[in-house]
Amino acid sequence: MITDWDDAYANGAYIADAEVIVAGWAERAAETRARHASEAVSTGPGARQFFDLYRPEQAEQGLTIVIHGGYWMAFSGRDFAHLVEGPLARGQAVAALSYTLTPEARVSEITAEVARAVEAAATRVPGPIRLIGHSAGGHLAMRMVCDGCLPPEVSARIERAVSISGLHDLRPLRRTAMNETLRLSEAEAVAESPALLPPIEGARVHCVVGAEERPEFRRQTALLPNIWTGMGADAHAITLSGETHFSIIGGLEQPDGALTRLLLD
Numbered sequence: 404m405i406t407d408w409d410d411a412y413a414n415g416a417y418i419a420d421a422e423v424i425v426a427g428w429a430e431r432a433a434e435t436r437a438r439h440a441s442e443a444v445s446t447g448p449g450a451r452q453f454f455d456l457y458r459p460e461q462a463e464q465g466l467t468i469v470i471h472g473g474y475w476m477a478f479s480g481r482d483f484a485h486l487v488e489g490p491l492a493r494g495q496a497v498a499a500l501s502y503t504l505t506p507e508a509r510v511s512e513i514t515a516e517v518a519r520a521v522e523a524a525a526t527r528v529p530g531p532i533r534l535i536g537h538s539a540g541g542h543l544a545m546r547m548v549c550d551g552c553l554p555p556e557v558s559a560r561i562e563r564a565v566s567i568s569g570l571h572d573l574r575p576l577r578r579t580a581m582n583e584t585l586r587l588s589e590a591e592a593v594a595e596s597p598a599l600l601p602p603i604e605g606a607r608v609h610c611v612v613g614a615e616e617r618p619e620f621r622r623q624t625a626l627l628p629n630i631w632t633g634m635g636a637d638a639h640a641i642t643l644s645g646e647t648h649f650s651i652i653g654g655l656e657q658p659d660g661a662l663t664r665l666l667l668d
Contacts, residue, residue: 408578411619414648424649431485431656439491444498444527446520449508454498454520455480456527457487464494465530465562467666468521469655472538472568475505475513476584483537486655489663495533498524502543506584510573510595517543518552531562533666537652541569541610545597545627548606558603565666566610567655568620568648571598571627575619598627606636609665613646620648641665 405411415421441455454468467490471483480499487497502508502516525532536544546552548564573592576582593599602608608631612624621642628638643651643661654662 405575405619408575409580411617412576412579412581414617414620417617418647418649421649428485429482432482433484435484435488436481439487441499444523446523447516449503449516451479451501451503452516452520454500454524455484456524457491457497457499459491459494459496461494463496463528463530465496465532466524466528467495467497467533467535468524468544469497469499470517470534470536470540470543471500472536472540473504474581474585475510475539476581477504483652486537486652488656489658489660490533490655490666492658493663493667495667496528498528506586509586509591511591514543514546514552514595518547521547521553522557525557525560530560532557532560533562534564535567535655535662535666536565536569537567538648539570541566542571542573542595542597545569545571545608545610546595546600548603548608549597549600550603553603561603561606563607563609563666565662566608566624566627567651567662568612568616569610569623569627571610571623572596598630601634602631602636602638604635606631606638608636608638609641610639611641611643611651611662611665613648613651614642614644615647616651617648 480501654660
């Protein structure tokens with residue numbers, strides 16, 4: 404039984420050298436942005452409504468869309484630019500999405516922003532689409548494969564979606580102090596929870612979590628494949644040994660990294 408919901412969704416307090424790891428993200432992101440040219444594509448009037456599109460040196464094999472985490476309250480796609488490295492090396496054009504943060508936008512509004520960004524990226528890159536997101540980004544990646552979120556012609560191109568340590572049922576977050584910023588009502592939490600929504604027909608989904616993550620993130624990871632498998636999706640829960648909520652995303656930085664392989668192979 405959970406009695407401290409804030410602790411249940413705390414990550415950094417349970418990860419050794421958490422501040423050093425986060426600082427390392429910024430350094431590697433800057434190195435990636437200096438090494439690879441990208442095109443900034445506006446997706447709306449807001450300052451955070453854009454994505455950076457990276458194109459591979461070789462012939463494009465399709466489009467990968469990377470969605471950052473931060474509990475919908477922090478960071479941007481540029482803070483995680485290093486996560487484009489693995490797919491980019493494998494011939495993917497990669498769109499690193501940014502979106503308006505809470506409390507300026509509600510979670511439902513962020514979902515709509517991300518959907519518009521996915522549509523815009525799809526018009527610029529032909530071929531199959533793959534979605535991957537971390538934490539809150541995992542939630543947003545799964546929302547994109549919920550029935551009715553995207554136009555049918557875009558949904559039909561989605562080859563696979565990967566949620567890394569994603570949040571698939573938002574109702575527990577209403578019990579945390581974060582909800583002062585998130586402002587989730589019961590109705591919105593239900594309407595924005597992928598685990599409570601039907602997937603698109605033919606959805607292929609991996610939900611990945613680190614073995615060293617908090618119990619709630621392991622539960623949230625198992626939840627969505629459990630439900631969506633019963634709704635006809637090809638959905639799998641995968642646990643990576645030795646990984647924490649912060650270390651797990653490193654598997655997207657290399658062409659042969661665990662997450663890159665789960666996304667593309």
